[in-house]
């Protein structure tokens with residue numbers, strides 16, 4: 001079986017594509033590509049079919065993570081059936097997901113930072129309106145939470 005992970009933010013051009021790229025790289029490094037699928041989406045429709053924000057692409061490229069192939073899409077009702085984890089970057093994203101979640105699948109919606117062993121913050125801050133330093137901090141947080149998430153998957157699914 002494959003475990004499927006969907007990262008979700010507001011626009012799907014900054015935080016969630018970054019999380020997709022970081023987690024995919026980690027999964028590949030750990031030789032787990034055949035066991036885990038990774039995708040990302042936004043709660044809003046602002047940036048459908050757009051590539052990630054250039055600042056996110058650049059910050060990730062410095063860490064040898066490629067985001068250029070990712071295109072924006074909006075989270076859909078079907079995602080709740082298809083994915084095992086729907087991981088919101090902040091409380092607003094989580095609320096927006098829960099607003100459309102089928103009741104019996106709402107337990108799949110979690111805050112991504114709940115998996116972070118190293119950060120106390122529960123939200124990945126939106127870097128869109130700030131400077132480039134915000135994108136590096138987002139990467140630091142996401143890299144940490146990604147390691148915790150992989151541990152959770154390994155434990156839960158015995159892979």
Ligand code: 4NP
Nearest residue numbers: 009010011012013014015128
């Ligand atoms: P993201 O950042 O949710 O991390 O992709 C944002 C991207 C776009 C907007 C807001 C946040 N926007 O208002 O267009």
